[in-house]
Amino acid sequence: MTERKVEQARADRDVTREELAETLDALSHKLDVRTRATEKVDATIDRAAEQVEKTVSAPAAEKVRAGAEAVRNNPLPLFAAVFGGVFVLRFLIRRRHAHRKQGDAC
Numbered sequence: 102m103t104e105r106k107v108e109q110a111r112a113d114r115d116v117t118r119e120e121l122a123e124t125l126d127a128l129s130h131k132l133d134v135r136t137r138a139t140e141k142v143d144a145t146i147d148r149a150a151e152q153v154e155k156t157v158s159a160p161a162a163e164k165v166r167a168g169a170e171a172v173r174n175n176p177l178p179l180f181a182a183v184f185g186g187v188f189v190l191r192f193l194i195r196r197r198h199a200h201r202k203q204g205d206a207c
Contacts, residue, residue, distance in 0.1 A: 142176070
C-alpha cells in the first residue's frame with residue numbers, strides 16, 4: 102500500500118469515527134426520555150412566564166416566575182394536585198351519572 106492510500110484510509114477512519122460518535126450521541130439523547138421531558142417542561146414554563154410578563158405587572162410576573170421555578174425544582178406536589186383533581190372530578194362525574202340513572206329508573 103502506498104503512503105497516500107494509508108493516509109486516505111486513516112482520514113476515512115477518523116471521519117467514520119466522528120460520524121459514529123455523533124450518531125450515538127443523537128440516539129442517546131432520543132432514548133433519554135426523562136431529560137427530553139424535563140427540557141420540554143422547562144421550555145413550556147419559560148413560554149408561560151413570558152406570556153404572563155406581557156399581560157401583568159412586573160411584580161406579579163416575578164411571583165409567577167418564582168412559582169414556576171419552585172415547580173421546576175420539585176414537580177411532585179403539582180403532579181399530585183393534578184392527579185387529585187382528576188380523581189375528584191371523575192368521582193363527581195360518576196356520582197352524577199349514577200344519580201341520573203336512579204332518577205330514570207323510578
